[in-house]
Amino acid sequence: MAVKIQNQLGNIDISNDVIATVVGGAATEIFGIFGMASKNQIRDNLNEILKRDNYSKGVVVRQEDDGIAIDVYIIAGYGTKISEVCRNVQDKVKYNLQSMLGLKARSVNVFVQGVKVIED
Secondary structure, eight states, rough: EEEEEEETTTTEEHHHHHHHHHHHHHTTSSSTTEEOOOTTTTHHHHSSOGGGGGGGGGGGEEEEEEEEEEEEEEEETTTTHHHHHHHHHHHHHHIIIIIIIOOOOOEEEEEEEEEEHHHH
16 A cells, blocks of 8 residues: 555656555654554564564555544653653654645554663
8 A cells, every 4th residue: 555646747656665665764763762562462472672674564554535544552751751752753753744744634543562771
């Protein structure tokens, strides 16, 4: 599945894997994020942090009439204010999608799959 954009010059198809990489990169840059998690941890048998090439397992992209809806699955760092971390993820993801791909995210839903201790 790909997001399709039409303009006066033609059509643009952006793969969900590209969107997932942009979203995952934006999310992991936020202080307080330990890493990305799989959306189906039990089925995928992944209790570990996703690497950059597996970000698509932790991001769900849905195309809607007035934009796209993004679900992001993260692991937060222990001792951080989770509500602030999630709000920062939402803002950064929306900004990166608009600036890099020209996509308007209608909603960014953040699901905290776990909490890990951040070692200094």
